[in-house]
Amino acid sequence: MTAPVKEVGAPAPGRPMLAGPRWRPGESLFRWLLLACLSVGIVFLIALLAYVVGEAWPRLDSRLWNNFPSIRRPENAGAQSAIFGTIWVISFTALFCLPTGIMAAIYLEEYADQERWYNRLIELNIQNLAAVPSIIYGILGLGLLARQLALGTTVLTAALTLSLLVLPVVIIASREAIRAVPQSIRHASLALGATQWQTVWRQVLPAAVPGMATGSILALSRAIGEAAPVIMLGAVTFVMFNPEGLDSSYTVLPVQIYNWISQSRTEFHHLAAAAILLLLVILLVMNAAAIWLRNRYARRW
Amino acid sequence: MSTSAPKSVAGTPNRSLRRTRPRYGEAVIKGLLMAAALVSVATTVGIVISLIPPAVDFFRQVSISEFLTGTDWTPLFSDKKFGVLPLVAATFVITGIALLIAVPVGLGAAIYLSEYARPRVRQLLKPSLEVLAGIPTVVYGFFALAFITPQLQDILPEAWALEVRSGLAAGLVMGVMIVPTIASLTEDALSAVPHALREGAFALGSGKRTVSVRVVVPAALSGIVAACVLGISRAVGETMIVLIAAGVSTGLRFNPFMEMETMTAFIARAASGDVPVDSIEYNTIFAVGALLFLATFVMNLIAIRLVRKYREVYE
């Protein structure tokens, strides 16, 4: 485009004064490079999903959830005990870690005086625990819960171990949700003569519930996909029955998948892919629910 | 208390401001909440007390110097050797490969999201990183073993002799796995850099690339370093990918095309087998676990410290 330019200085003929070079190779190369970095993840994701779906295709049928695992006959093997095991373990994980995590978050946000050394220690401790490798939690479960407290390798041990594993995630997410509740609401409540707990229970928590629910779902979806600590807790053998109680033996989906991957026959690879697909669908549904919750109840203060 | 007689005013009840009834409930609730918060402290204590006694037992039978300098690792064989260096070397090699992928890619993605992407694009691209972070690592392991390794065997010269299980495949996939960790923490650090700093550089006529690389990234450096340290910590602690895709080894080796076993993979493999309680094999798990815990603990503390530093500067 040519624009009329006033005779100030010495403008290049036919071009606006402030027009720079049209093309900066450095700038655009850099930009493309950055975009390429971002697409590495996306390409990987697409390749992974495509591969898993392709591998799973021959085994995507009701055998997967109707049948039990079998070493000798992969064509009849299924993951029913792992599916039920996952449901059992995750239900109790939720039961243990959600109340504890939310209560801890309330303490840290609403009650704890951050100047006190012990509260700072708790805070530092939670940040550290969030980054402790999951296999270390397996060691905790094995050494302390299964052996020392003699809980054995049961649904209870697995659920307790996974609870401790995701507890920091629940606490951190719940704290964020609580922090998002404006201070003015607390002041209004306290100025009306409400006690601190009345303020928390009747004002802060109802407003923070959507955020806490979102964080909790994401934490549980992490627990569902976790295999390393559970492998250490006895969930490795081919389990031919569904759990019947907290003291049952069990297996869970990721461990069952690991098991099948370790087998050499290709039928088991298809089976593993099918189980992976099932696991990913479960996680997708949970994440979608979390996002829906976040958007549905997003509050405009 | 007042010494003068209270003046009664019409319409004003002359109640005292003192507590009419004690509020035990409030104190009980506060105690319960604090107890919940202390569960996290108990977890750390639990980890330490589950690690220490077996580890101490282990070091009664194996000297620390043999453990830390030996180059043969065969605790589950009949001819037992307890040199942890093969595990440590494998951990280093695989973590190094992972970082080679994850640091540049994670930084690039973060700079793009924070400095270049329009809000619309951001909203679209950021969740893809979150999805990547949400995929169970057993799935990554499967993908590395069943897809990446055959591809690599096709691409790489045959002379390099890439084995079916190798440090390379595990490291590459692990690199992608920790991209979201590095990218999201780096992006946090970049967006904490005040806008005035960018505007100042733009006002001097700098282009966007110059501003990003010369101004924003250095200003966020401690946060970026924290992201990388946390990335390393995750790579060192990752189990399933290496357990599935990296294999087993007994000797010290640095060749990424060969099988190798990391600390985490050994712990998982040994603990899932039938090792008798209180045997030397069983205690080995905890000795390696203690080493792993110590290493990641130090890295986590460094990362936390660094994150606090940039938050203090800019918030």
Next chain:
Amino acid sequence: MSDPTSRPDAHLPAQQRTDMSAPGAPSEAPGGIKSPQVSFRSAPSLEAPVFEVGSLSVYYGSHEAVRDVNLTVGHRQITALIGPSGCGKSTVLRCFNRMNDLIPTARVVGKIRYHDEDLYGREVDPIEVRRRIGMVFQKPNPFPKSIYDNIAYGPRVGGFKGNLDDLVEETLTHAALWDEVKDKLKSSALALSGGQQQRLCIARTIAVKPEVVLMDEPCSALDPIATAKIEDLMEKLAEEFTIVIVTHNMQQAARVSHRTAFFTADVDDKGERHGRLVEYDETERIFSNPSDRRTEDYISGRFG
């Protein structure tokens, strides 16, 4: 927690300042500022005061936010605290119902007596204090609940045992809001206009039947029409409640209050602001014949 220290030497200093306001007619002052459209409200006596403040200082950490304040708040009067921003007037207001307790670093030194009882006494229950001394905030902050629930909240947490429906109607009528909202009691309070929200907050405060209502710049976020409605409401409420209002609006203080306290901020060499009370007197006198030069400068700069 703030650990209040009552100084034994801080006896009735408030009266020293009020003594200066001779009971005679103040309009005879020749140097007064002409303000024909304002009719001042005559101040009743300070017999049986609600609050007596003596040598009050408030610290945030090591920073002294307000220094050595002495004043007396009369029963069923409107007392205005005015002054430039950073002068500590809101800080003083927040001492009256112990909202400063919520700031961990805040520390209150000096004496605040409420009906001759030490407000910061060791055995005093801040919850009980806030039920007797309510507060309205700068920005309307209704709960994200229905209008009905907003009004009922205070009585509910206070253990009210009676007919809540009647109480809500009575309160809203009292706050001149009933006709506007009676058809939508169950709808969200956040759907109301800003002015209505603030009047709802006032109604919510009087629903717990306090003796005192503290207002922290209640109109600063509102337009002039909504402000006028709140001022009308304040005058009406003054028949039943003691009101202390912080405002940066001179005219508002002049229109509604019986007594006015003028605060200012000293800036020290480190650039920190220390609020102090310059003058406290009947509103008419403050605005027509202030005894302190700084008051006159401030008032004439913005007023008349």
